[in-house]
Amino acid sequence: MQEILSYIDKNKDRYESELKEFLSIPSISTAPENVADVRRCAAWVRDELKRIGMKQAQIFETAGHPVVYAEHMEAGGNAQTVLFYGHYDVQPVDPLHLWDAPPFEPTVRGENIYARGSADDKGQVFLNLKALEAHLKLNGTLPVNVKVMIEGEEEIGSPNLETFLEEHREFLKCDTVLVSDTPMYGYDTPSLCYGLRGLCYIELEVTGPNRDLHSGSYGGVVVNPINALAHMISKLKDEQGNILIDGFYDKILPEDKRERAELSKLPFDETSYKKDLNVNALVGEAGYSNVERLSMRPTLDVNGIWGGFMGDGAKTVLPSVAHAKISMRLVPDQTPQEIAKLFTKFIEKITPPGVRVKITELHGGPPAVTPIDSAGVRAASRALKQVFGKEPLLTREGGSIPIVEQFKRILHAPTVLMGFTLPDQNAHSPNEKLNLPHFHKGIKTSAIFFAEMAKE
Numbered sequence: 133m134q135e136i137l138s139y140i141d142k143n144k145d146r147y148e149s150e151l152k153e154f155l156s157i158p159s160i161s162t163a164p165e166n167v168a169d170v171r172r173c174a175a176w177v178r179d180e181l182k183r184i185g186m187k188q189a190q191i192f193e194t195a196g197h198p199v200v201y202a203e204h205m206e207a208g209g210n211a212q213t214v215l216f217y218g219h220y221d222v223q224p225v226d227p228l229h230l231w232d233a234p235p236f237e238p239t240v241r242g243e244n245i246y247a248r249g250s251a252d253d254k255g256q257v258f259l260n261l262k263a264l265e266a267h268l269k270l271n272g273t274l275p276v277n278v279k280v281m282i283e284g285e286e287e288i289g290s291p292n293l294e295t296f297l298e299e300h301r302e303f304l305k306c307d308t309v310l311v312s313d314t315p316m317y318g319y320d321t322p323s324l325c326y327g328l329r330g331l332c333y334i335e336l337e338v339t340g341p342n343r344d345l346h347s348g349s350y351g352g353v354v355v356n357p358i359n360a361l362a363h364m365i366s367k368l369k370d371e372q373g374n375i376l377i378d379g380f381y382d383k384i385l386p387e388d389k390r391e392r393a394e395l396s397k398l399p400f401d402e403t404s405y406k407k408d409l410n411v412n413a414l415v416g417e418a419g420y421s422n423v424e425r426l427s428m429r430p431t432l433d434v435n436g437i438w439g440g441f442m443g444d445g446a447k448t449v450l451p452s453v454a455h456a457k458i459s460m461r462l463v464p465d466q467t468p469q470e471i472a473k474l475f476t477k478f479i480e481k482i483t484p485p486g487v488r489v490k491i492t493e494l495h496g497g498p499p500a501v502t503p504i505d506s507a508g509v510r511a512a513s514r515a516l517k518q519v520f521g522k523e524p525l526l527t528r529e530g531g532s533i534p535i536v537e538q539f540k541r542i543l544h545a546p547t548v549l550m551g552f553t554l555p556d557q558n559a560h561s562p563n564e565k566l567n568l569p570h571f572h573k574g575i576k577t578s579a580i581f582f583a584e585m586a587k588e
Contacts, residue, residue, distance in 0.1 A: 133583055136266045140575050143262075147575065148245070148568065151258050152238040154180075155247040161197055161221035162288050170284050173220045174198045177257075177282050184261060185268035186280060192300075194292035197221065197284030204268070205277045212507070212585045213277040215306035215545065217535065218257035218313065219286035222249035223560045230562035243568050250566035251557035256312035257282060259552065259571055263578035275586035279306060286313075289495070290535055297542045308508035308585065309539045312574070314529055314551035317398060319567075322520035324512050325549035327428065327528035328536055330462035330499035332471040333435075336361070336479065337490040338454045344440075345450040355486030357454040358439045365456060367482050368432055373417040373425075375432045375460075377478045383465045387428065390504065394526040395423050427528035431461040457494070461530065468496030497534030500547065508548035511584035516550070519577045550581065 159173035160166040174191055177200045181189035186202035200220070205213075225235040225248050233239040238247040249255070267274050281304065283293055297304060317323035340357040341350070369375055400423050402414060416425035425431075439454030441447040460471055476491050483489050502509060504526055516524040529549070536547045552574035558564045 133580060136270055136579050137576055139266050139270055140262070140572070140579065144572055147258075147262055147572070148240070150180075151245065151255060151571075152247075154254050154258055155238040155245075155249055156236050158236045159221050159249070159284065160224050160287075161285050163224060167197075170197050170221060174200050174282075174284055177220050178202075180261060181280060184265035186264065186278075192296065194285075194296055196288075196292045199284070199293070199296055200282045201280065203277075203279045204264075204274050205279075206273050207275065207277045207586070211276050212308065212588055213279065213306040214308050214310055214508075214582065214585055215279045215281060215304060215539075215543070216260055216310045217281050217283075217539070218260070218311070219253050219283050220257065221284045221287050222254065223252070223287050225562075227562065232563055235562075235564070240568070244565040245568055245571075246563055246565045248564055250564050251315075251553040252559040252564065253286070253313045255566040255571060256552060256574070259574040260310070260312055260578045262575045263582065266575070266579050267582065275583045278582065279304060286535070293535060294538050294542070297538055301542055304543055306543060306545050308506075309536075309543070309545050309547040310508065310512075310581070311533070311536065311547055311549050312551050312578075313533065314549045315553045315555055315557060316551060316570070317525060317527055317555075319554060319570075321399060322516045322522060322524040323398075323527045324509065324516060324524045325527050325529050325551065326504050326509055327501040328499060328533050328549070329427070329430070329528075329530055330466065330468060330537070331495065331497045331532045331534075332460045332462060332468040332475070333493070333495040334458045334460075334472065334475055335492040335494055336364075336456045336458060337492070338364070338439075338483075338487050339452065339490070340487045341450070341452055344452050347448040347450040350450050354450060355484060356450050357487050358451060360484050360487045361437070361439070361454040361456055363484060364479060364482055365434060365437075365458075368458075368478075373415060375430065377432075377471075377474050378481075379474050380430070380471070383467075383470070384430070385464045387424075391428065391526075391528075392424065394504070395428065395528070396421065397525050398423050398527065426530045428463060430463050430466065431459075431530075433459055435459050461532070462499050464499050464501055467498055468493075472496070497532050498537045500533075500536040500540060501528070502546045502548065506546045506548075507585070507588035508546060511588055512548050512550045512581055514584045515577045515580035518580055519573050550577070552577070 157173040181202040189202035235248040338357040436457040440451035
């Protein structure tokens with residue numbers, strides 16, 4: 133491995149130059165005016181895979197943006213097969229005026245490179261490709277069989293990827309999936325994510341009278357939909373943070389004592405956390421630490437609420453309709469479909485007389501957890517320790533990556549979430565950045581990971 137690590141050190145400047153070229157392509161998947169740029173970026177990824185020595189590098193069309201695929205399957209039939217997944221599409225750049233430099237003109241300031249997609253996910257895709265390149269250039273082969281699948285629709289919910297997996301499940305068959313699309317816990321805290329929460333996202337509409345009414349003439353007799361909505365929302369959780377929906381907790385798996393012990397090692401600084409957010413208290417479900425509340429316990433939050441008069445000044449109106457958007461983060465073995473049904477049944481039970489409710493399911497995805505004693509987690513932990521000099525901590529991410537569950541369900545493969553960005557990366561925000569020392573450490577870690585997988 134030392135020869136490969138030396139090769140990586142010698143090519144730092146080239147890696148950064150090539151990364152800038154990748155980042156300069158405005159592959160915004162949600163914008164119609166960037167369709168040609170997205171396709172150009174897919175071609176760039178295909179050509180890069182060819183250049184580093186991967187085989188069968190090609191573009192697969194979908195109903196939306198294309199998927200780029202390549203493989204190198206010369207390690208033999210008994211060797212592990214790793215599927216590396218990432219995405220080449222990026223978020224929109226608005227608000228543009230908050231960027232310190234144009235978002236598609238990569239700029240290095242200090243130890244960071246600033247550009248849209250630098251952290252999420254082009255930088256992390258690219259570092260894994262450079263790890264594969266190092267093995268191929270020096271050894272002519274890879275320690276394990278490797279498949280690479282880079283999509284162009286992750287930032288719009290991967291609407292066509294599940295179909296792609298279903299149609300190519302034999303083609304994509306693997307033992308482990310590697311994803312680098314999550315942050316590390318901190319600059320000096322190497323970590324490995326092994327779990328993601330799911331999501332059930334609901335829009336709730338409460339309708340009262342057939343038109344807006346004068347609050348003086350009708351108030352006191354006609355039910356105000358905003359009042360009714362507030363009343364209903366207040367019944368969803370108690371003061372201790374427990375969710376009161378009937379049956380909500382019934383399918384949740386018992387917490388693993390080993391997992392709770394691992395999470396307890398994370399250096400969560402409550403004082404700094406509150407200071408950063410400018411809040412004077414943290415609250416949550418009784419009996420659990422803040423780290424556990426943020427990652428391994430379910431949540432219910434109102435993400436938006438509106439109705440009636442919201443302009444300047446006063447208008448004494450009793451509104452006809454009120455709305456709220458409510459998200460629930462889920463943990464194993466909750467499913468978005470079942471939680472949506474329980475939510476609907478509960479809302480119908482607590483709806484006061486005088487109003488009608490309409491519930492719309494907007495978005496959902498199941499939770500996913502990789503066993504912490506799986507081959508991929510073991511190999512990734514060893515690789516991180518060799519590069520960062522300390523045992524990595526195990527974390528669970530509070531957000532959702534629905535594709536991870538799809539890999540498990542369709543390909544029957546566990547996913548290793550080995551990310552190298554940092555908490556202050558500004559993903560999806562102005563001045564998104566990638567820490568370059570972590571980028572280069574990530575290349576080394578990925579190179580060692582593939583070697584360690586060969587031992588599994």
